[in-house]
Amino acid sequence: xxxxxxxxxxxxxxxxxxxxxxxxxxxxxxxxxxxxxxxxxxxxxxxxxxxxxxxxxxxxxxxxxxxxxxxxxxxxxxxxxxxxxxxxxxxxxxxxxxxxxxxxxxxxxxxxxxxxxxxxxxxxxxxxxxxxxxxxxxxxxxxxxxxxxxxxxxxxxxxxxxxxxxxxxxxxxxxxxxxxxxxxxxx
Amino acid sequence: xxxxxxxxxxxxxxxxxxxxxxxxxxxxxxxxxxxxxxxxxxxxxxxxxxxxxxxxxxxxxxxxxxxxxxxxxxxxxxxxxxxxxxxxxxxxxxxxxxxxxxxxxxxxxxxxxxxxxxxxxxxxxxxxxxxxxxxxxxxxxxxxxxxxxxxxxxxxxxxxxxxxxxxxxxxxxxxxxxxxxxxxxxxxxxxxxxxxxxxxxxxxxxxxxxxxxxxxxxxxxxxxxxxxxxxxxxxxxxxxxxxxxxxxxxxxxxxxxxxxxxxxxxxxxxxxxxxxxxxxxxxxxxxxx
Amino acid sequence: xxxxxxxxxxxxxxxxxxxxxxxxxxxxxxxxxxxxxxxxxxxxxxxxxxxxxxxxxxxxxxxxxxxxxxxxxxxxxxxxxxxxxxxxxxxxxxxxxxxxxxxxxxxxxxxxxxxxxxxxxxxxxxxxxxxxxxxxxxxxxxxxxxxxxxxxxxxxxxxxxxxxxxxxxxxxxxxxxxxxxxxxxxxxxxxxxxxxxxxxxxxxxxxxxxxxxxxxxxxxxxxxxxxxxxxxxxxxxxxxxxxxxxxxxxxxxxxxxxxxxxxxxxxxxxxxxxxxxxxxxxxxxxxxxxxxxxxxxxxxxxxxxxxxxxxxxxxxxxxxxxxxxxxxxxxxxxxxxxxxxxxxxxxxxxxxxxxxxxxxxxxxxxxxxxxxxxxxxx
Numbered sequence: 001x002x003x004x005x006x007x008x009x010x011x012x013x014x015x016x017x018x019x020x021x022x023x024x025x026x027x028x029x030x031x032x033x034x035x036x037x038x039x040x041x042x043x044x045x046x047x048x049x050x051x052x053x054x055x056x057x058x059x060x061x062x063x064x065x066x067x068x069x070x071x072x073x074x075x076x077x078x079x080x081x082x083x084x085x086x087x088x089x090x091x092x093x094x095x096x097x098x099x100x101x102x103x104x105x106x107x108x109x110x111x112x113x114x115x116x117x118x119x120x121x122x123x124x125x126x127x128x129x130x131x132x133x134x135x136x137x138x139x140x141x142x143x144x145x146x147x148x149x150x151x152x153x154x155x156x157x158x159x160x161x162x163x164x165x166x167x168x169x170x171x172x173x174x175x176x177x178x179x180x181x182x183x184x185x186x187x
Numbered sequence: 188x189x190x191x192x193x194x195x196x197x198x199x200x201x202x203x204x205x206x207x208x209x210x211x212x213x214x215x216x217x218x219x220x221x222x223x224x225x226x227x228x229x230x231x232x233x234x235x236x237x238x239x240x241x242x243x244x245x246x247x248x249x250x251x252x253x254x255x256x257x258x259x260x261x262x263x264x265x266x267x268x269x270x271x272x273x274x275x276x277x278x279x280x281x282x283x284x285x286x287x288x289x290x291x292x293x294x295x296x297x298x299x300x301x302x303x304x305x306x307x308x309x310x311x312x313x314x315x316x317x318x319x320x321x322x323x324x325x326x327x328x329x330x331x332x333x334x335x336x337x338x339x340x341x342x343x344x345x346x347x348x349x350x351x352x353x354x355x356x357x358x359x360x361x362x363x364x365x366x367x368x369x370x371x372x373x374x375x376x377x378x379x380x381x382x383x384x385x386x387x388x389x390x391x392x393x394x395x396x397x398x399x400x401x402x403x404x405x406x407x408x409x410x411x412x413x414x415x416x417x418x419x420x421x422x423x424x425x426x427x428x429x430x431x432x433x434x435x436x437x438x439x440x441x442x443x444x445x446x447x448x449x450x451x452x453x454x455x456x457x458x459x460x461x462x463x464x465x466x467x468x469x470x471x472x473x474x475x476x
Numbered sequence: 477x478x479x480x481x482x483x484x485x486x487x488x489x490x491x492x493x494x495x496x497x498x499x500x501x502x503x504x505x506x507x508x509x510x511x512x513x514x515x516x517x518x519x520x521x522x523x524x525x526x527x528x529x530x531x532x533x534x535x536x537x538x539x540x541x542x543x544x545x546x547x548x549x550x551x552x553x554x555x556x557x558x559x560x561x562x563x564x565x566x567x568x569x570x571x572x573x574x575x576x577x578x579x580x581x582x583x584x585x586x587x588x589x590x591x592x593x594x595x596x597x598x599x600x601x602x603x604x605x606x607x608x609x610x611x612x613x614x615x616x617x618x619x620x621x622x623x624x625x626x627x628x629x630x631x632x633x634x635x636x637x638x639x640x641x642x643x644x645x646x647x648x649x650x651x652x653x654x655x656x657x658x659x660x661x662x663x664x665x666x667x668x669x670x671x672x673x674x675x676x677x678x679x680x681x682x683x684x685x686x687x688x689x690x691x692x693x694x695x696x697x698x699x700x701x702x703x704x705x706x707x708x709x710x711x712x713x714x715x716x717x718x719x720x721x722x723x724x725x726x727x728x729x730x731x732x733x734x735x736x737x738x739x740x741x742x743x744x745x746x747x748x749x750x751x752x753x754x755x756x757x758x759x760x761x762x763x764x765x766x767x768x769x770x771x772x773x774x775x776x777x778x779x780x781x782x783x784x785x786x787x788x789x790x791x792x793x794x795x796x797x798x799x800x801x802x803x804x805x806x807x808x809x810x811x812x813x814x815x816x817x818x819x820x821x822x823x824x825x826x827x828x829x830x831x832x833x834x835x836x837x838x839x840x841x842x843x844x845x846x847x848x849x850x851x852x853x854x
Contacts, residue, residue, distance in 0.1 A: 032656075035485045039658045045485060047656035051595055070622060072769035073843050074655055075762075213705075216716060246701050251545070262705055262716060267698035269548060270707035271541065272571050278538035282545025282553065283698075285529045286503050290549065290698055308541075311534035465531075469524035 014068070016076040017146070019139075020061040020092040021085030021109075023051065026139035029165065031062035033143065037153050037161035038066050046074030061092050081150045083142050084110050085125065104145055106138070121149065123184045129177060137177035144181020155182070211235040211245070213265050220259055224410070224418030226403030227324055229377040231260050233401075234293070234322060236380075237387035249290045251280040253305060255331045256405075257297035257324040274305030277312040277321065284317045288462050291391065294321040298339040299329045302358050306338075309398075313367035316395045316461045322387065323360060323398065326405040334408040345412050360400050365454045370395030372453045376402040376429055378422040379450075389452065395460045402429070402448070483660050488626045488653045489556075491661075492582055492646065493518035495630035496554050498664045500671075501580070502528035503553040505542035507535055507561060510594040511650040512584035515556035536561035540568035540581070547572075547579045548706060550672075550697040552634060556582035559601050560591060563608070570609035571708040572643040574731075576685070576693065578672060580633045582646045584653035587838045596838035597650035599761055602816040605645045606790045612728065614735040616742055617645040617790035619760040623657035629787065632744075635670040640738055641692050647789065649812065651762040651840050675702055684715035685727065691734035735791060744787040745796050749775060753782025755850055756804035758797065758821050760786055763810045763841040770846035781850060789817065794824045801825045808833055808849050810841040 017034065019027045028049060035045040046065040051058075063076035079096045084105040090113065097103065099117040107122040114120070123145055129138035140162065147158055159175055166174045212235070221228050238248065248266035252258040254273035261268040267290070271279045276294045284292045301309050301323045312319065328346055329335040336346040336353050339360065343352045365372045371393040375383040383401065390397035402425050404410060406418040415421050429450045486494070493515050496504070504519040506512075520530040529546075533539040539555045546553040557565060562583045572579055587593030588600045605617045616636055620629040626648060633644040675682050675694040684704040687693040693713075696702035709717040710724050718724065735742065746764075748771055750756060755774070757767040764785040774781035784800040786793050801807055807825050809818040810833035818832040833849050835841050 032485075035656060035658075039483060039485050044658040045656070046658075047485065048651065049654060070624070070657065071765075072772060073765045074622070074657065075651065075765075075840055075842070077842060077844070215714075245703060246699055249549075249698050262707070266703055267696075268703075268705045269545075270705070270709065271544070272567055272708060275537060275541040275568065278533065278541030279545035279548070281531065281533070281538070282503065282505055282542030282547075283549045284545075285531055285542070286546035286551040286553070287549035287698060307534050308538055311538070465529065473524060 015066055015080040015152075016078060017064040017066070017081045017083075017152075018061055018076055018079045018092060018096065019063075019083045020059070020089035021083075022088050023058050023060040025060065025085050026136060027060050027062045027085070030139045030143055031064060033158070033161045033165045034064055034152075036165060037158045038064070040157050040161065041153060043067065044069055044071075046071055048075055059088050059092060061089065081146055081152070083146055084113065085138065085142060087111055090114055102150055104142065104149065106142075121145070121185070125181070125184070128180050128184065132173065132177055132180065134173060137174055140174045140177035141181040141184070144178040145184045146181075147178075148182040149185040206236050206239045208232050208235050211238065211265055212263050216263055219263060221256070222405075222407035224404070224406030224421075225256070226326065226377040226401075226405075226418075226422065227256055227260060229380055230322065230324055230383070230401045230403055231263065233377075233380050233383040234295075234387055235264070236384040237391060240384070241388055241391060243291050243391075247289065247291050249280075249283055249287075249292045250295060251276045251283065251292060252295040253297070253300035255297040255300050255329065256326070257295050257300060259331075260295050274300050274303070275308065276300070277305060277308040277319070280319050281312065281315065281317055284319055285462055285465075288318075288466075292319045293391065294319060296321060296323050298323065298325040298327065298360070299337045302338040302360055302363075309364065310367040312396055313364050313369035313398065316368065316370055316458050318394050318396070318460045318462060320387070320391045320393075320397045321399065322390075322401060324401050324403045325360065326403040326409060327357075328405050328409040330405045330408055334405075334412060344409075346409070347412075359448075361398065361453050364398035368456075368458065369398045369454075370458050371397035371455050373397075374400040374402065374448060374450045374453060376422065376425045376450065377404070378426050382451075386452065393455070395458060483658060485656050486623055486659050486661070487514060487656045488623045488648060489514035489584065490518045491623045491627040491659065492556070492630050492648070492653075493522055494661065495627040496580065496634065497522045497526060497528070498667055498669075499552065499631045499634035500669055501552045501554045501634060502526065503543065503546035503551045504528070504530045504555065505533050505539040505546070505553070506555045506557065507533055507539045509536070509558045509561045511586055511653055512556040512558045512582065514653075515582055515584070519554075536564035537568060540565040543579050543581075544568060544572055544575075544577050547577050548698070552578070552638065554580040554582065554634075556584065558584050558586045558594070559588045559598075559604070562601055562604060566604075566608040569615075569643050570611065570613070573609065573613045573615060574708050574710075575706050576641040576695075576731075577643070577706075578637040578641050579643050580630070580637055580646060581643055582630070582648065584648045584650060586650050593838045595650070597762065597812060597840055598838070599649050599763065599812040599816070601647060602789065602811075602813065605647055612732065614732055615645065615790055616640070616642065616735070616788065617647050618744075618787060619647045619789045620652060620787070621761050621764045621785065622652065623655055624659040625787070626652060627659065627661060631667055631669070635668065636742060638672045639670050639692065639741070640734060641672070641695060642735075647761070649761040675700065679703075683713045685711060686713040687730060687734070691730055691737045739791070742788055742791060743793050743796065745793045746783070746785040746787060747800055748783040748785070750782035750784055750800040752780050752803060753800070754780040754803060754805050755782070756801050756807045757781065757783045757846060758786070758807060758809045758817070759783065759811070759841075760789055760817065763812060766841045766843045767810060767846055769843040770850065773843065773847060774850050779850060786817075792817075792820045792824070797821065797824050805829060806831065808846065810835075810846050810849075812836070812841060
């Protein structure tokens with residue numbers, strides 16, 4: 001793909017991802033697309049979630065534990081890649097990220113990101129989504145940024161997973177959002 | 188009737204034969220448990236008579252009952268009989284009918300079983316409209332537990348838990364069933380046995396949920412406690428309080444049960460039977476896929 | 477939908493529904509309750525495809541009644557619920573035990589007591605599952621620890637229910653119920669699916685509750701000509717109520733004895749490095765997954781840790797535990813409750829060496845909770 005950055009690290013076999021934000025930001029869908037993509041590559045995924053009894057607002061998070069076989073413990077305990085799309089979700093980083101972790105936040109919605117020795121990338125995710133004409137694709141923009149920066153999965157496989165999991169009418173928009181997300185971390 | 192006088196089970200019934208209630212009963216359980224003067228036995232006879240005239244194969248009949256005096260009746264019937272938990276026969280019957288639409292499912296219940304602990308199941312059975320016949324025996328009292336007040340006990344009546352007279356209002360079960368959407372609703376007193384039999388025949392033949400309230404009598408506990416006389420006196424007095432086929436504008440303003448009750452077929456409607464509706468909808472959804 | 481045998485990402489509750497259909501379940505009655513509702517939702521979609529029936533009843537009690545009604549009609553039947561609904565179902569589950577009506581009850585456990593935390597995990601219904609009803613009875617309770625095991629144990633629940641003519645409870649914690657894992661669903665054709673023993677003798681010779689050597693009476697199907705009577709009252713072999721002390725003693729012993737007779741079929745457990753274990757973890761469900769990692773990490777540090785995981789938690793596998801705990805100086809029992817199965821472990825292994833690790837904060841037990849209790853020196 002044109003404009004793709006050179007991979008910083010070799011692809012990982014075992015890692016944990018936490019996708020966090022507020023309810024209604026599409027984090028569960030994001031987790032489902034990621035899970036679909038990883039398992040298409042032959043990996044084994046355990047996807048868990050934490051949510052409030054109401055469907056909108058409040059902290060929402062979805063975790064992925066990815067490996068080559070069924071994990072002993074399927075819940076995330078040591079997050080390698082963390083996405084934070086809302087200030088309310090910053091607390092979801094407490095105690096589970098380490099110095100090696102990568103944290104991607106939305107530059108506008110996360111005003112006070114977690115602090116530590118780990119790398120924090122504040123990106124214009126929501127702004128990019130609005131630029132595409134639909135703030136609801138912020139989750140997919142974030143997916144592009146995470147995938148590119150973390151070298152999580154082959155681009156083609158993720159795009160195929162997006163096509164299978166979003167409504168046909170919205171496929172092009174979502175694929176575009178994913179590419180824009182990749183571009184945010186492309187240099 | 189003595190045990191030796193009981194005829195052998197006659198097998199599949201036919202209306203060509205004269206109706207013999209004993210050919211529909213299990214003989215090994217006699218003598219039965221009902222008190223002298225209890226109206227439940229008459230209702231049981233009317234139900235067997237209706238089944239006889241409808242020529243329903245006994246193997247296809249499923250009787251589902253709950254707890255209380257009414258609940259014990261099922262055991263006497265020579266059919267597939269299920270004596271379930273208190274208040275729940277309509278729930279068991281719903282599962283049975285959905286799983287086995289080929290069975291003729293008849294629920295025998297009482298005023299406490301059906302209107303108090305099982306009240307929620309009654310209104311939803313009426314709404315759902317599965318092809319189930321519900322015969323509720325209303326004797327205005329919890330007889331098996333010794334005579335406590337029930338949701339249909341008339342005002343001022345004495346029971347073991349209303350020693351100073353009942354201060355609560357009584358349900359009109361038929362109006363409740365009608366309002367909840369029951370397809371066929373009727374009421375009859377036991378003394379009018381042939382009329383009750385005909386009403387039950389229509390109820391069983393109706394393709395949907397039918398609710399029949401049988402005004403029964405508990406002479407031994409309720410009658411005695413309230414000085415209502417012996418059994419013939421009680422059922423004749425019931426008869427005098429009924430207004431055959433006069434349902435309509437007459438009692439609509441009365442929120443609860445009035446002193447005089449209409450009898451006969453009180454309401455019918457032509458709603459589709461739920462089991463068929465479900466199966467057809469699922470089959471057509473499958474075809475579209 | 478992805479074809480069977482293909483690898484797929486499947487939620488625990490959905491795996492439960494798919495397994496039920498594969499096991500021959502053709503009737504589901506339920507009432508919505510978090511965190512079990514996905515079982516009902518999936519069943520409402522899957523059952524019509526195979527000619528089965530789904531019904532959402534007016535309440536939890538009605539759901540259990542309808543399941544028993546359908547099963548007495550001869551159809552394999554199931555319901556799913558969570559703690560509060562499980563409480564409401566108890567009387568009718570007891571009816572199923574007494575009248576010997578096969579059925580499967582899935583309980584996806586949430587925080588409690590009372591309404592508790594509907595979306596948070598717990599393992600607080602272990603004792604309710606065993607002792608929720610009144611009277612002396614035995615019940616089978618299976619506790620899967622992964623999505624693929626939810627599938628396998630749900631199939632097994634139906635097999636045990638049908639073969640032993642009894643309600644079987646599948647006890648899943650919210651973590652496993654809502655967990656999505658990459659699993660390979662077995663080809664339905666390759667599954668061992670067992671059927672109920674139907675009455676086949678002449679109608680006049682049939683005794684509804686007379687059992688042969690296997691202690692499980694053959695069941696009459698309505699319409700097959702037996703015209704049997706079924707009741708929750710204590711009944712003799714004819715199916716009719718009795719209070720004759722000698723008869724009551726005999727039939728009650730048979731009702732309890734059939735479980736002991738089939739114990740080999742009922743029992744199931746997993747052992748991980750128990751042979752030389754000086755520290756034994758006894759855990760089930762998600763807590764056992766935490767224990768699995770804790771044991772491996774402890775072993776990597778030279779600590780002789782092992783895991784005993786009952787999959788069938790009731791009847792409790794006491795003989796197997798006694799054997800696994802032979803060398804254990806300490807036995808740790810992590811649970812998401814205030815201490816339930818730990819009481820059973822104490823009964824079997826003696827109180828002195830048993831200690832519970834109890835989380836009652838609505839969070840899953842973690843490997844570090846267990847490692848801390850093991851004391852790795854970290």
